[in-house]
Amino acid sequence: AQSVTQLDSHVSVSEGTPVLLRCNYSSSYSPSLFWYVQHPNKGLQLLLKYTSAATLVKGINGFEAEFKKSETSFHLTKPSAHMSDAAEYFCVVRAGGGATNKLIFGTGTLLAVQP
């Protein structure tokens, strides 16, 4: 069965410092992995996705994530945090192979950015 574990429920960084949000996955198949972001009072938005092409995936707003099969990880990074990055971030895995329609969401990491 597929699952994702977000290792930190809260992360706090200072503006201008690097961001690291950690995600480990479990999958019986070659996984499809996503990061979504939810800003306060807004719907979720796709940041980036991995679907078995390049292992380093670049997303919007300067975020990127690296798929590491040996570590079953898909950590999200950004070199320099901005105040507007404060939001909740969800690591997501596609449930199963084939034409399955479902996604499985992690429990979320709340990112705070201090001035």
Added chain:
Amino acid sequence: DVKVTQSSRYLVKRTGEKVFLECVQDMDHENMFWYRQDPGLGLRLIYFSYDVKMKEKGDIPEGYSVSREKKERFSLILESASTNQTSMYLCASRAGTAYNEQFFGPGTRLTVL
């Protein structure tokens, strides 16, 4: 831009009431989804629909039903609301397979008293 709209941002209902949450998308997506979001639990799938009049149970369908009479509209129904259904409800739509982006509405925060 894809737009997913939900009928209410905030809703307060009484225990035992029948509750309808409406979701409309404007991009002709065949797939639509209802999730509930609770602190520390992430998003959990309630029901999804891959075509008009077609539906499948998600991970937590108990106490809910859905209706999809038109492609653009997907309704979530709480037949008899209970306090443990107090939550944020998110609707999403998607074209094609799960490789594609899901587009989310802003959510409805439902409080059941």
